Amino acid sequence: MTKTDIAKRVHDHTWKLDPIIRSLLDTDFYKLLMLQMIWGLYPKVDATFTLINRTTSVRLSDEISEGELREQLDHARSLRMSKKEMIWLAGNTFYGSKQIFQPDFLAWLAEFQLPEYELDRRDGQFELRFHGRWRETSMWEIPALAIINELRSRSAMKTLGPFTLDVLYARAKARTWSKVERLRKLPDLRISDFGTRRRHSFLWQRWCVEALKEGLGEALTGTSNVKLAMDTDLEALGTNAHELPMVLAAMAKDNEGLLAAPYQVLQDWNRYYGGNLLIVLPDTFGTASFLRGAPDWVADWTGFRPDSAPPIEGGEKIIEWWKDRGRDPKEKLLIFSDGLDVDTIEKSYHHFHGRVRMAFGWGTNLTNDFEGCSPIELGGLTPISIVCKVSDANGRPAVKLSDNPEKATGQPQEISRYIGIFGSEDRVSKPLRV
């Protein structure tokens, strides 16, 4: 007897949408941590988030249909937290702490809806913006990026037949498993999935996380994706992002306030979180300036995430800085998370092994490494360097300098003003792959 599930077949034929975002928890955990703080301390602040495709050679609005993009964004706006999700957020232990989220915040989150979006097309690109309260617009960053990236891979694969797709995924699985086998040789490795935003697709990210869980065992410390953490019983991981100092800096009344913004963020953070959540992200306006101006208590924090600096040089400078302040780097944590792949992970691991605690947040090269996997050449499967960044706060322009000038965002004259204040020491241009 041929088994066809007629009901399923009919349902598939009548699909209006194959949703990319299935849940409001299909986002990075740090968004929820930051959201609670923004909700508590900056409830009236407005912040605009803007999509930026740094890979300008890829004309997104040629590759992706505006109609499909709107459908996916609208679908994401239709999502609400489910009862099960709320119970899990309230009852789960995060970073070893129970009740990390306050009841008032959770009550507010239970009603949360993604705010409206503005979408235009210009010069082959989408102009996608989210205006409104920071505590609402912030939540668009990850779903907006995931939607764009998955629509792009879906579009690239539209011409492939079932067999070609089978080979494509077989190759991608084989490649991922080879990476797992290499990483398995690093005995003290601690690594987690940070690949939500630029993933090939939700289902592929889930496969990759399952591969790491199966292959790395305890070395996999968790995933940044809240939904996948819940579904697969992994730790939800992540701390804080550039948007915090960017918004505070944008709102600063004078140069002094601007220089103080990165440390104000840490004080704010410390009102909500402790322990392993005390991770400094030092590069928003350049790590050299950050370290030079940092109060001594910053050295008491658990660790640093030297995001845009080259891992080895960046890590060495932070270690030096800890030593200068009399702290033992062996008790400190460095989290690497910028454009990692197995080569850079191995190199950093061997370089720092035994000198400092380390963790790796593996992103795009984990969840979107399909180059050469398609039996037919498909440019659309090569990941692009795309971000969704705060562009203004309370009407004032926001800036990120970064340790890599290629990653700077903001209006050029504002970038110059910030460089005048923070300096540009140690900023090294590196081409961006993702």
Place this chain on the structure above:
Amino acid sequence: MTKTDIAKRVHDHTWKLDPIIRSLLDTDFYKLLMLQMIWGLYPKVDATFTLINRTTSVRLSDEISEGELREQLDHARSLRMSKKEMIWLAGNTFYGSKQIFQPDFLAWLAEFQLPEYELDRRDGQFELRFHGRWRETSMWEIPALAIINELRSRSAMKTLGPFTLDVLYARAKARTWSKVERLRKLPDLRISDFGTRRRHSFLWQRWCVEALKEGLGEALTGTSNVKLAMDTDLEALGTNAHELPMVLAAMAKDNEGLLAAPYQVLQDWNRYYGGNLLIVLPDTFGTASFLRGAPDWVADWTGFRPDSAPPIEGGEKIIEWWKDRGRDPKEKLLIFSDGLDVDTIEKSYHHFHGRVRMAFGWGTNLTNDFEGCSPIELGGLTPISIVCKVSDANGRPAVKLSDNPEKATGQPQEISRYIGIFGSEDRVSKPLRV
């Protein structure tokens, strides 16, 4: 809504058997061609087929449960030709000819059932024998081998979880596709699947054939597997095997009859088939002896399948022989089919390209190349050198000498007797992988 097909799940739980042989057509096409000739010319001849595992280091009866083996053999015995299969055999064009099978033969085949088997265990091996009429026992060769090989791979994979299996097949698919991409670079390639007998599994063979069809297009000339040919609309390919001269030689009354047996086979064959089916398999008692004694009309046949000789040396000798007899090798066909993989195919292709027509029958390294694919080391996935050969005919011992002494079968004193008659010129020992 979670979609579980409850009926399917219940059915799966109550499976008595996951059958390896799904149809009497799940066999090599040459068995049907030979069967018609045996049925027509040698209906009363008895022939015993015996399983021979040349890889004695692999203890089959330790790896495979005797109970499961019996269940699969019994299941194969329960099969009959279906109406659809009979209609297809009668209506399809094979090698460009309609009605290649006579109505009387088809009427007999419609009732065909695999005969009984004898199964014992000794020294870690199965003693599996099929006694009876040649026209019945002959049909066990392929299903018996396919059953043993698939039970062996099933047994090897029993400990693997769903994820590990997923990676295993992903790697095998990626590897097969890389082979397809290499073969695609040979513009005049003509290749077919000959991998039924030592396949990893039926479903995997089907995937491989579909991969070749998708990737090679016209370069894939067909498959030896009759069921797959029918299901995928490919040509069913194959001609004749060693069992024909082996049985005729065993029945020979004297040395003269023995020497004449290989040519008698060709005359018999020619009563049934013509055109591209006129392929000489010269190595049963050594190619050198065969060529030396061959009547001139043998050079009029379409081509040779130099099975056990090294492809280049073996091919060169046949080309030389054609030239000596005034035939143009460019109009002749060489079919290579012994332990091929991409390296040997490329090498033979480049060596003979433009000098002779060529075709490749790709067997075990197509349908059972899993070495290194499992995330966990599994010896049981390495193919073994296993055959199912005529051991006697009408009670007299049967012998195969082959061009490779490692492939000789028969009682030692009989092998010596045959060597005394046919000689052992050009026989070169090559280790057997499969």
